[in-house]
Amino acid sequence: MAPMIYTLYGFAIFFFVFWCSMWILHCIAIFYGKYRLHKKVKPFSADEPYPGVTILKPLMGVDPHLVSNLETFFTMNYPMYEILFCIEDEKDPAINVVRALIEKYPKVSADVFIGGSTVGVNPKINNMNKAYEAASYDLILISDSGIRMKEDTLLDMVNHMSEKTGLVHQMPFTCDRNGFAATLEKIYFGTAQARIYLSADFVRVNCHTGMSALMRRPVLEEQGGLKMFGCYLAEDFFIAKCFLDRGWKTAICSQPALQNSGICDVSSFQARLNRWAKLRIAMLPLVIFFEPLTECMVIGAAAAWATSILFLWEPIAFYLIHILVWFLCDWILLCIVQNGTLPFNKFDFIVGWLFRECTGPYLFILAVLNPKIK
Numbered sequence: 488m489a490p491m492i493y494t495l496y497g498f499a500i501f502f503f504v505f506w507c508s509m510w511i512l513h514c515i516a517i518f519y520g521k522y523r524l525h526k527k528v529k530p531f532s533a534d535e536p537y538p539g540v541t542i543l544k545p546l547m548g549v550d551p552h553l554v555s556n557l558e559t560f561f562t563m564n565y566p567m568y569e570i571l572f573c574i575e576d577e578k579d580p581a582i583n584v585v586r587a588l589i590e591k592y593p594k595v596s597a598d599v600f601i602g603g604s605t606v607g608v609n610p611k612i613n614n615m616n617k618a619y620e621a622a623s624y625d626l627i628l629i630s631d632s633g634i635r636m637k638e639d640t641l642l643d644m645v646n647h648m649s650e651k652t653g654l655v656h657q658m659p660f661t662c663d664r665n666g667f668a669a670t671l672e673k674i675y676f677g678t679a680q681a682r683i684y685l686s687a688d689f690v691r692v693n694c695h696t697g698m699s700a701l702m703r704r705p706v707l708e709e710q711g712g713l714k715m716f717g718c719y720l721a722e723d724f725f726i727a728k729c730f731l732d733r734g735w736k737t738a739i740c741s742q743p744a745l746q747n748s749g750i751c752d753v754s755s756f757q758a759r760l761n762r763w764a765k766l767r768i769a770m771l772p773l774v775i776f777f778e779p780l781t782e783c784m785v786i787g788a789a790a791a792w793a794t795s796i797l798f799l800w801e802p803i804a805f806y807l808i809h810i811l812v813w814f815l816c817d818w819i820l821l822c823i824v825q826n827g828t829l830p831f832n833k834f835d836f837i838v839g840w841l842f843r844e845c846t847g848p849y850l851f852i853l854a855v856l857n858p859k860i861k
């Protein structure tokens with residue numbers, strides 16, 4: 488009997504400690520987010536020598552927002568940069584879109600690389616490698632097709648590239664768009680993911696998502712170039728690991744990444760989260776045990792049980808209060824990440840938040856049960 492009681496109490500103490508740590512993460516994310524995000528960008532000064540930046544833009548297909556998203560790269564306020572568009576399929580309609588923009592902005596240095604080169608299993612790296620090898624500058628910005636830039640985003644990223652920093656990335660977030668799927672995406676990136684992303688950056692744990700990342704080319708070259716990461720599907724994680732292993736710091740910049748893909752529906756969003764979960768599981772198998780416990784509904788239930796054993800607290804009341812306080816912390820964090828008026832009302836937030844919190848653990852279980860990545 489005694490070993491069973493010890494095991495029971497052991498689990499109860501573990502869940503209670505984990506639950507307390509989650510509140511520490513909430514606090515870190517809120518305070519660090521407030522301190523770190525949306526800082527005024529040091530204005531561009533014509534006398535200062537700014538480093539040149541090569542922007543690699545891997546494209547595949549056209550969506551309704553592509554033209555306006557790409558256009559934001561031609562209108563940035565930065566003195567020296569080039570945009571290298573990478574398109575694998577010579578019949579891809581994105582080629583015409585890009586050519587039209589290059590014609591419209593003749594003053595911006597830009598080129599198109601068609602065909603890619605097979606250097607590994609990662610199609611994004613295969614697509615970018617030719618352009619990477621032709622890059623003119625020592626700072627490389629890898630920027631996914633759905634990203635939008637403000638006029639000063641590149642300047643903000645370069646300003647964060649201090650002497651010891653080798654890689655500056657943008658925390659994933661979204662543009663304001665209409666519809667439930669857009670609300671859901673904004674809620675996920677501004678709450679559950681922002682909490683871990685900001686906390687990880689605070690304690691300098693590798694949590695890099697490669698949709699918008701500025702990096703030093705000489706460091707990549709020491710490793711053998713971008714092609715060396717073609718063997719990984721989660722190239723972003725291994726690129727950041729390479730910088731950290733070589734003693735460089737990685738940092739988030741103050742502006743979150745504005746994802747604005749023209750394809751925005753619940754099933755493709757969930758498929759993407761499912762794929763990312765598979766990548767995390769493949770890279771850090773311990774995630775299988777710990778990640779579900781970072782979910783509000785799961786850790787709340789576990790802590791309600793634990794406190795009913797340890798302190799004889801009423802579990803239902805505990806669970807409901809837990810969900811309410813978590814919900815309020817998420818609202819505060821989302822407002823900090825958004826830094827302005829949200830494009831939905833509080834009722835939409837409640838519905839979107841509940842949907843995300845209830846489906847999150849389910850999507851994770853699906854990823855564990857079918858870990859094959861397409």
Ligand SMILES: CCCCCCCC/C=C\CCCCCCCC(=O)N[C@@H](CO)[C@H](O)/C=C/CCCCCCCCCCCCC
Nearest residue numbers: 683686687694695696697721724763766773774777778781
């Ligand atoms: C010893 C292992 C402990 C693991 C704890 C795991 C807890 C993770 C909980 C939630 C994950 C939320 C998602 C974070 C953003 C990652 C987005 C993503 O999946 N991106 C992939 C696709 O671009 C990319 O390839 C993967 C990047 C690395 C992900 C690594 C995640 C680990 C994060 C650990 C954070 C610990 C924070 C500790 C703070 C005190």
Ligand SMILES: O=c1ccn([C@@H]2O[C@H](COP(=O)(O)OP(=O)(O)O[C@H]3OC[C@@H](O)[C@H](O)[C@H]3O)[C@@H](O)[C@H]2O)c(=O)[nH]1
Nearest residue numbers: 545546547610611614631632697698720721722723759
């Ligand atoms: O076959 C492909 C697929 C995708 N891509 C490009 O790769 C970029 C990202 O692709 P997707 O939108 O499919 O994928 P995600 O938004 O999920 O990517 C994100 O998560 C996985 C990471 O490894 C990526 O670095 C990150 O960008 C886009 O710019 C896309 O055009 C290719 O160039 N070729």
